[in-house]
Amino acid sequence: MGLVFRNQLSNLIKIPVRPAYYLGHRRFFSSKRTIILGIETSCDDTGCAIVDSEGNILGEALHSQHLVHLNNGGIIPPIAQNLHRKHIESVVKQAIENSKLSFDDIDAIATTVKPGLPMSLSIGMKYGKYLCRKYRKPFMPIHHMEAHALTARMHDKSVEFPFLVLLISGGHCLLAVAKQVDKFLLLGESIDDAPGEAFDKMARRMKLRNILEYAELSGGQAIELAASRAKDPCSLTLLHPYSNIKTNQLIRQLISEEERNEVPADSVIPDVNNLCAGFQLVITRHLCHRLQRAMEYICSENLIPHDKQTLIVSGGAACNNFIAKGLKIVCDELGYRMVRPPPHLCTDNGVMIAWNGIERLKESVGLYVNFDDIDVEKSSPLGIRLVEDVINKNISCNWVKLTKLNKPQSTWSD
Template sequence: MFLVQLLSRHAYVQKILAVDSIIRGISKSVRHGQAVCLRSFFSQSANHSARKLVLGIETSCDDTGAAVLDDSGNILGEALHSQVEVHLKSGGIVPPMAQELHKENIEKIVKEALDTSGISPNDLSAIATTVKPGLPLSLGVGLEYSLRLVKQYKKPFIPIHHMEAHALTVRLTNQVEFPFLVLLISGGHCILAVAQGVSDFLVLGQSLDIAPGDMLDKVARRLSLTKHPDCCSITGGKAIEYLAQKGNRLNCNIKPLMKRHVNCNFSFSGFQTNVTKLIMQKEMEEGLQEGQLLSSAADIAAAVQHAVALHIARRTHRAILFCIKSGILSPTNATLVVSGGVASNQYIRRALQSVTDATDFALLCPPPRLCTDNGVMIAWNGVERLRAGLGVLHNIESFRYEGKAPLGIDISAEVGKAAIKIPQLDMTF
């Protein structure tokens, strides 16, 4: 008996006994006809201290988000506060107002995520926070609060690039290996890049001016869609998508975007100007003043959405052909990932599906709730960086946020020089 007690104190034997206990538990469950999830069983049996736990905090724009994830990708707790209703009334995002709302809600949101997870801040392995790019006033709130937590609980800090987080979210929900092509489309960005690894991106093209989400919001405001009975409580881009289903795009003549430019860059500013001129023309025809609802609003929405989807699809098609021709992607890595707020637009997804069908690529999108800004994607990016040992800071005496920040290495000039022509695709759906 003394010998058994002595050996049981040995760490190695303790591990054997623990594994034996788990195996016996699994066997017992199987004998009783119970379904057993090995991942869940082992994660529940393991001590919290054996897992890496990351708190993610997001305040890059107008959503205050927080989440706790473990290194297996389990979402242990999350919380989100949206400012949509407030900004709808003001006709767009007002940075000082967004900043105040973040200040009012960040502590409550972080506490809710932690409480739901059952994790104490003392047990966290690191705190990950969006620090670039975004609205400076909003980024400042998240960074200041996070650094207070980091100092209070003496935890490592992981600064997160917002667009990198969007790009890697798919690896939380799907088994996607590097490299893969990613299209990031949102209210603030439009980027085509090859994700070669965590924090390793080749940018093939990006918006030269404004982002598609921003443009769609502005068109919705110019059409006064907040006065439309079916669109008064939804954001601009979603209002355009909803109304477009009831319209006929062929009733409006809108020129395609950048058709002669054989690269993967995007441009939406000139297009927005042309749409504004079209709206003014329609107002004159209907004898309406600016601010009054056009009877042709649905047709305009349908034409705008189709032109944007076509522009994005063509650029993405060229990016795929460039990656194949240059050998950046092989048939085993033939995957297009689409993420960001505008990725939730189903019409744009169908246009991209036409591209991937024609090129034998797989099209993957995170769930809609993870396409928009949230704390889960930030925590997951923190997990990815923690695993890779990249950007984990233990000294944060002087750290600043960045309103604008590039993603990876820009090789868009090489794409332009390749001058790849794309075949005509059937975009009638």
Template sequence: MKICSCLRYFKTAKRSNIHPFGIRGLSYTHDTLILGIETSCDDTGVAIVNGAGNLLGESLYSQNIIHLRYGGVNPVIAHELHRENIDKAVQETLRNARINIENIDAVAVTTKPGLLISLQVGVKYARFIANRYHKPIIPIHHMEAHALVARMYSDIPFPFIVLLISGGHCLLSIVNDVDDFLLLGESLDNAPGQILDKAARRMKLRNIPEYSKMAGGRAIEAAAKYVKNPELFKFTSPLLKNRDCNFSFSGFKNSLEKKLFQKESEHNIMGDRVIPEVNDLCAGLQLAIAEHLAVRTERAVLFCEKKNLTSGAHKNIVVSGGVACNDFIFNSIKVIGDKMGYNVIRPPPKVCTDNGIMIAWNGIEKVRKKCELSSTIALSDVDPKAPMGKNIIADVIDANIPVKVTRLKKLYNIY
């Protein structure tokens, strides 16, 4: 069902005073229908999920290829493309699901964190639907949605540990419930996906035809599969003296640039040419990042065991976010899980990256939990830097738990 043209929507959204209409009771059933809208960064994702966890329809407009030429996400261009794609994505999702907008029970929309002007596009559209069709709005925290989407595909009881790794975030948390998160550690500087993307650009992987249309992290993983010597380039692991679960990745980029400059000088590499050891350099960087993630995750497990935060027969670690699609990194966390007696679970790759499915599912989780719904939402509620849950990083530091780095180069033998 056509809602309105994109241009008409944005004109309407600017002049409308969204009025409270009183939220009708919304009870959870297997037939509950949630429309999810995700515009936190550079992907316009929309999906419809029912209370039974079935995906009825979806649409995803990725901007990846466009932003590759800019060397990263350009917020202004991302905003304009969201404006261009949001109406098309919603209409396409409704057609795929064979559902009229009137049959939707609520609209779940990402309100935090992310790029401010990108988030606003999704929120404005959700407000339009809420106003015109009298639907409640469910505000969604982007990272909480990443953490919970695995429960749509696997039986994962609370509590569980989650490692969220992406181009914008890196954190460890305990998930006690749909709306109860304890932050164990976070990145002190860059996110791993951001470093992988920058490293891929510096290594000029785009000049190799088979990697030219891949995102940076994916290109590095693909190139690393052809490694000859994964220890040809060694990277110093950061924060080894810090007995916490925080992360730091900026040093990897600086170290890679030094190693690359040395090899380019040695081989007299100029212009678009790539160093002959590029596969080994990709493997070395990937290995160092994986070991850094693994050692912090192991300390998180030990802390949770010490504080009885993961009691019960089911002990699970969920790995989600765009970087979770990297099989080498995921298998590295599985090594830690096997060592500590934990199941390590990853949602399907299509929902590890940003998408509307995880937003719609988080809406289902909140309806089932009877979390508060809204009749509208203010643009002032959009928060680009929202924290995730209650911060207990100081408690982790006070626990002072020593952990040795688990060496993971053997994982390259699986290729």
């Protein structure tokens, strides 16, 4: 099935969602269960899922490019695009088959259009639009990070607006207050590598792939597993600031260990587990400090009622149990409830895109019947930026002690 589509001459029209039907389509959005198909291709995973308005996952499918890019030493956009193009039709078909539904049962098609790798995003967007034209469905453009932020509301129905969200992944790291489905206050964001990217880069530099049991794990998974096996996690302690860790402290420590132990070019240092533990600890400590500062800013500005203080943690690096344990300590100290979706919903997937479509549909936001002017965006800010205000407040924190963080335990250990 090709990805060549006919241009339409009509202007972009944004329609409200009311008890009316769409272009002769007889499913009434407000009178019965709504079903959304979601497509995700923002990076290197081709995902599709069908979700209903009750939060039931009716069908899903995912094609991962992980091993291809692992062998290439990182994600190469043209290769990612070609793999999305090759697999998107079969992934969507598999999700439909798993749901035991047809396109007649689907009310709208939601697709990630920002932010992400443009070459990857374009495949999902074009295919989503193609399906909308073929089956006469409305199109819902989805913000990838907003989708991550709201997935927890499908997993835990007790999560209410407003809430604090920490998104940690390979491409992004940010703190924001989610006020409504499409309204966010951005409190902080990464200025260097996001944690997931830092894990991947340093795992490559430490040559963890040369250890057989780590060979097919992502950098974050390999470091977490190695850290869980550290005999003396504090023997190679790394210091702040986080932005200086990867480029200076860790590299210097690694080179020093390689020279001292006369490590061959294709081998790892004897203390690699301890170094991984130190690296993981300093990233966790940094995230905990930024989280605490955000919480104290929220308190000073009365952004979240005290009886509804909830933290949502999502994104690929949120699967790291050691990081989650540190964040939970901060939450317990400052009176927040922490909610983390299951690991398969923290990483990129079609479920979060479909669910964001459900959330937006309920609020009559972002449903299009004429969508030719909608395009992908490599970068897209999340909500109203308050980062500078947080900085200017110069909040002095009495940092929560993380002494309860004992020896790391990995999600990936036996």
